[in-house]
Amino acid sequence: MKVLFIRLDHIGDCFLTLPAIKEFKSKFPHSKISVLCKKNTYDIFQSSQLVDEIFTLSLSHSTNHYEKSSGVFEIIKTIWQLNKVSFDRIYNFRDHIVERFLMYFVRGRYQSSIKHLMYHYDIHIMKRNRLMLGHAFDYRVSGESDYIKLYTGTIEENTKESLKRKVEGKLLFHIGGSYMKKLPMKRLHELILMLKKDMEDIIIVKSPFDNLVFDDIDIVEIDSIVKWAYIAERARGCICFDSGPMHVAAAHTQRLFAIFGPTSVAYFGPKSKDQKVFKSKDYKEDFIPGMRFSFDRFGKHLQEQDLDILKREIELFFNKQP
Template sequence: MERFTGVKKILVIKLRHIGDVLLTVPAIRALRDGLPGARISALVNSGTEEMLTGNPLLEEVFCFDRRIKESGSASRRIIGEIGFVRGLRQRNFDMTVDLTGGDRPALLGFLSGARYRLGYDPAGSGFAGKKRLYTHLAPRPQGRTHTVIRDCGIGAAFGIPPIDLTVDIFTSAQDEAAIDGLLKAAGIDATTKFVHVHPASRWLFKTWTIAGMASVLDGLQANGLRVVLTTGPSDAERKITISITEAMKTPPVDLSGRVSLKGLAALSRRAALFFGVDSAPMHIAAATGAPVVAVFGPSGAFDWGPWDNRQASVWINDREPDVNTPYPLKGGIQRFGRNTVIQKSWDCVPCGKDGCNGSKKSRCLDEITPEEVLKLLLENVSLPLPQDKM
């Protein structure tokens, strides 16, 4: 193990999206286990902090306000950046761990004044001299690697491997009570078997067809399951959900715009199943232990497939040494524990693009049929529920 002496305060930097931030939890836990005397803080983008607030692994979660980058004149942006860096330095971190990989986190880690600055080798990406901002560079993962494993790789390269790969999210009594109130008002109690459906993503090229989604949700309700819909705050997502409910023959419970990020966790925890697309709510649901069925298009299940906490320790011990993901195939139906991804087995999948030819529409999603999706959902909902194994 690399000798990191005198490390009392660690800053983990993850300036990405909501799901990315949630999946850092095993890497943070590895740092806590490997450097047990240190206090750990996390720096994340504003709007993503709920993924880590309340987590006992962390002393503090603080935010980079993305409005600084959009604050008008260059002078105002510079003043905002200087103020942020000043606050960072005042925290006196001994170590930074950059789980983001971009230019800004590299600079912030350097400007923090931390003695140890860990990250992945930029390998030619970013600005000239970027690697000099770090004191310890881990080799970049080779081949298909799940995001959870990739985030743990920096610490592992220096003798701080993950021991517990659980991705967890913490809710308050108020979060739980708010969801109970919404469900009660909709006529759903503890005996009601329901499916939590989050049908859209902020990235529309990841969203399945309206007709397909409506058909599947009608099919679920025809089989005695209630459907509870949620959506993100964007107008585009809300319009998709409205179109789905209008196309359905049986009305769902529509909680669009009424559930917070923490509330999504509380809701999924009560559900028999979560159904959706590659999105932050999918990762949140998986973290609660709800079985997940997700429709994937151009994005890779190998790095973004739903994580199964119960199966993770078994998989990590049983895998082949060069396998870094529980979703090793390019496409098709893949399972990890009680989670299932359905995706086309086409040569072009996953392409990682924003739709076919930049159209924001993904043919690999459009051609997945309602029949195959409904069959998978009904198979998965018959599995033991999370509370049955607790």
């Protein structure tokens, strides 16, 4: 049986889709699993060791969920490639215009669009989704053991040694993510300086997509999500905003401090064992899947937050005994 999962979304969304693919593969071990994803999330599926074939579609890197394709020709070419396979089942994890177009033209014996399936894990309820005729598979990440760790064996040994020497026993602060552009840079800069003053072992990290430059702060650029998983596993802990790197860190790091804004902790919060989610009690807004909202709201939590309180919470969390 040839199966296609369509996941044209952000890093965190793709990472949290892996348990569903694993569950599907366990129920149907002889199936051939293919994934259609964006080019910047290719490494997630490739390093999961769950997927047999990966197709990519170029989409603009944007903070807006309603991303536009880089061109109609690219979509037509992708449809042609997919139709050569003749899939038995096609499952789409996001109900947006590009996916609707693909679902209409890509041939599959049975098709299903799964709205917000990936978020069912957050409320600790086992959701049953009848995706196969007469069958069902369960999908959740209710605890640390449900995460899928990324395979880091593809990283060159010299690179591994260099990264290990740089981060082992250190504290990592990943300041990037899909909503980085909405963060108030002045406040972020102030928070970093406050942390570096009293926490000498902290290392500031970003990805190539994060256009961040501070003249007085050294920032380490990690050019792949697999390398981020590797260093997160060897650091003494990670600090992240609600983002894809946060979800990957939750599966790999020993300790995680997650800073949340308008997104719902119940739906989007990490499930690692030793973690703390920081969300201001004054922040009443709570975005959940399916809610329409402005991405400008993602900067408000840092703009309005008392940085002294945030810094103290971070210090208390990482100084406590495990």
